[in-house]
Amino acid sequence: MLPVSEALKRKFAETNRELRLLYPEEELRKEWIREQLEEYGTFYPMEKWPADRLTAWLDGRVMAGVDGSVNSTPGTDPHTLSVFQALAKGTHGEECWEADLYTPLLDREGTDPVEGRLAREAKRRGTLLAGLELKVAKEAIIRWRPRVIMMDGSLLHYLIDDPQGWEELAELALARGVLLVGISEEIGTRGLARLLFPQRENYSDRDVLFGVLQPGEAYESEAMQLTGTGLWKAVMCSSRSPQPVGIDGLLSQAAERENLLNLIHTMTPAQGRGIPLWLDIVDKEVRVTDPLVRAMVEQFIDPDLRHRLLVPKRSERHL
Numbered sequence: 001m002l003p004v005s006e007a008l009k010r011k012f013a014e015t016n017r018e019l020r021l022l023y024p025e026e027e028l029r030k031e032w033i034r035e036q037l038e039e040y041g042t043f044y045p046m047e048k049w050p051a052d053r054l055t056a057w058l059d060g061r062v063m064a065g066v067d068g069s070v071n072s073t074p075g076t077d078p079h080t081l082s083v084f085q086a087l088a089k090g091t092h093g094e095e096c097w098e099a100d101l102y103t104p105l106l107d108r109e110g111t112d113p114v115e116g117r118l119a120r121e122a123k124r125r126g127t128l129l130a131g132l133e134l135k136v137a138k139e140a141i142i143r144w145r146p147r148v149i150m151m152d153g154s155l156l157h158y159l160i161d162d163p164q165g166w167e168e169l170a171e172l173a174l175a176r177g178v179l180l181v182g183i184s185e186e187i188g189t190r191g192l193a194r195l196l197f198p199q200r201e202n203y204s205d206r207d208v209l210f211g212v213l214q215p216g217e218a219y220e221s222e223a224m225q226l227t228g229t230g231l232w233k234a235v236m237c238s239s240r241s242p243q244p245v246g247i248d249g250l251l252s253q254a255a256e257r258e259n260l261l262n263l264i265h266t267m268t269p270a271q272g273r274g275i276p277l278w279l280d281i282v283d284k285e286v287r288v289t290d291p292l293v294r295a296m297v298e299q300f301i302d303p304d305l306r307h308r309l310l311v312p313k314r315s316e317r318h319l
Helices: 006-022 030-040 051-058 114-144 155-161 163-176 191-196 205-209 251-266 277-286 290-300 303-310
Strands: 041-045 063-072 082-090 095-102 148-152 179-184 217-221 231-237 245-250
Touching: 030 041, 030 191, 030 217, 051 251, 063 114, 063 277, 063 290, 082 114, 082 277, 082 290, 095 114, 114 148, 114 155, 114 163, 148 251, 148 277, 155 163, 155 179, 155 231, 155 245, 163 179, 163 245, 179 251, 191 205, 231 251, 245 251, 290 303
Parallel strands: 063 148, 148 179
Antiparallel strands: 041 217, 063 082, 082 095, 179 245, 217 231, 231 245
16 A cells, blocks of 8 residues: 555545535435436437448438647646647548647747646637637548548637637638537536526536436526527436536537437447447547657757756655
């Protein structure tokens, strides 16, 4: 067993007690929550399509997945370099890649206070990655015209991080008859929690929905919808994981909502975490790992620049 101090054990026990006070078991009973949710929305079962049904729905067109990844060299601001990749991958072997780099060392606005600069850089990284993902998604539509593009994460975050890029993608998808759907591991809304537990400001829909949906079940409610976004939203339990995932799509394509939910359910392993297998494949291929970052820095950044700017002192530690 790893050595652990008594002080650390006490801190863990104390934190557990405080969390239990904030999230009491008797208040978060699944049966009661489900009864309440039925008053505000609808639970409904999804289908697992057989192969011929899936083939017929795709109608000879590919299905595509889009994901992106970012990783940075170790170090403290501004001595870091972030590596970005985005990939659109079609089920017939098609691929479209985009990549970029960012380092605060080349930031002309680097004289800001540290807090403001860090916040700006975090936003810039989010915007940059979203832009790359939108770019490969648009390229996929132009080159392959897939039946559907599954985006890793909520479509709402593209609207927030890159409004212009998102508008261009949505318009292109509508013009070419390509369905867009976002699949998010984390449910970020709070509308349902506010309805059921108005006195608990710390509760989110993620907390409230845990374990409430049955495998193969979806739920929709007006309380979850985000007005003015042009998106519909649902949650679904497409595997045996007790934590549902969030799904959103274009309101203008809402007629295909049921088919999209069934597609996601069909493509998701029962033993998985609720994400379609194709998106997991894309995620694995596009992921920017620590060894990849190290290898690329060592190959392309001059040794004196690398050690002067990007190698932290703690890397010299030896156990």
